Amino acid sequence: MVSTSTNPNTEAKKRAFDLMLTFVKSQCVYVATRLGIFDLLNDRGEQTVESLAQATNTDTERLYFILRALAHVEVLAEKPGRVFAPTETSTLLVTNQEPSVGHLLMHLIEPAQWDAWKVLPEALAKGVVPFELANNKGVYQYCYDNEWSKDTFIKAMSFLTNSQVDGLLDVYDFGQYETVMDVGGGQGGLIANIVKRYGCKGILFDVPDVAETAPEYISSLGVNPKAIEIKTGNVFESVPTGAKAIVMKHFISAWSDEDAMQILANCKAALPDDGKLILLQSFVPDLDEPKTEADGIMPGIFAVQINVATPGGGWRTKKQFQELFEASGFKLERIVKTDNSLSAMEFSLASR
Ligand SMILES: C[S@@+](CC[C@H](N)C(=O)[O-])C[C@H]1O[C@@H](n2cnc3c(N)ncnc32)[C@H](O)[C@@H]1O
Structure with missing residues (x-):
């Protein structure tokens, strides 16, 4: 019988946790794409969360939770002082230029x-x-x-x-x-x-x-x-x-x-x-x-x-x-x- 112990950090357990919270990643990346966060970073270079919140008319502290999570999954890079920089992935999600994976993402998660x-x-x-x-x-x-x-x-x-x-x-x-x-x-x-x-x-x-x-x-x-x-x-x-x-x-x-x-x-x-x-x-x-x-x-x-x-x-x-x-x-x-x-x-x- 397969052990259902809660203790060991098995690959199966990590996979189950990842599956449970994958929707959070989807929502974070959706809202950031929809707000144009990746466009702003691409156009202006790295920004503080305060500047991004102001530009997107959003609540700074709530936005920070989302941007930090996106940095943890390597969609953004976070630097000291709550500064966020674009990455290769965030550049793919830019939606103010030609059709991009960002448009596909917004269509699928709208x-x-x-x-x-x-x-x-x-x-x-x-x-x-x-x-x-x-x-x-x-x-x-x-x-x-x-x-x-x-x-x-x-x-x-x-x-x-x-x-x-x-x-x-x-x-x-x-x-x-x-x-x-x-x-x-x-x-x-x-x-x-x-x-x-x-x-x-x-x-x-x-x-x-x-x-x-x-x-x-x-x-x-x-x-x-x-x-x-x-x-x-x-x-x-x-x-x-x-x-x-x-x-x-x-x-x-x-x-x-x-x-x-x-x-x-x-x-x-x-x-x-x-x-x-x-x-x-x-x-x-x-x-x-x-x-x-x-x-x-x-x-x-x-x-x-x-x-x-x-x-x-x-x-x-x-x-x-x-x-x-x-x-x-x-x-x-x-x-x-x-x-x-x-x-x-x-x-x-x-x-x-
Ligand atoms: C999933 S999209 C695929 C578009 C394109 N072939 C591609 O791969 O990028 C399906 C396309 O079928 C079109 N479509 C849907 N129902 C249709 C219909 N009854 N008659 C003609 N085109 C239709 C949609 O407008 C849409 O452009």
């Missing part, structure tokens, strides 16, 4: 997301989507309806794309297709990079709320927005035609199997007979596979976040995705791994 975790026991018992139980609407609609949430969500997705796109384009040749369409492509970072690297034509498909800022973002990446046709609509109604290949990055994983099959049927209808559908996705590892990817992402943990927030989806294993696509009339051609957590799963049409 109060509406947190509310979903609070109702998790009830949602589990009822078998419903926690985010929808807590907020009375889906996560996408919630973001479209709230300006700050929408802006943060769009930047979070753009950050993820920016951090993974080079690794993908190095190993997957999109030059073989005359026209590529990104379904659920957000602001267009992925399709802009495909067009830029491979010279093919691009189509971006997303809802109007998100696609409205795409031309500006695509221009900021040094790509002529005219090289990319922007189409808006609802993927459950139809998918535009005109592309030889459809890419879907971290898109189908938001939906239940039933919804995903409807989306895949619409993609199939939009593709020519020799068309390809390329799923760009991180996969939950099988039992015998490593649990952490090269970029530090643990897909099994992310899968829970997606499952709590989105309408019935979740990151899946390679086998589960393959079965889902095969049940929708696609045939797996190959899987191409990148140097980060993203893989490309290439499918052709098995039948009409």
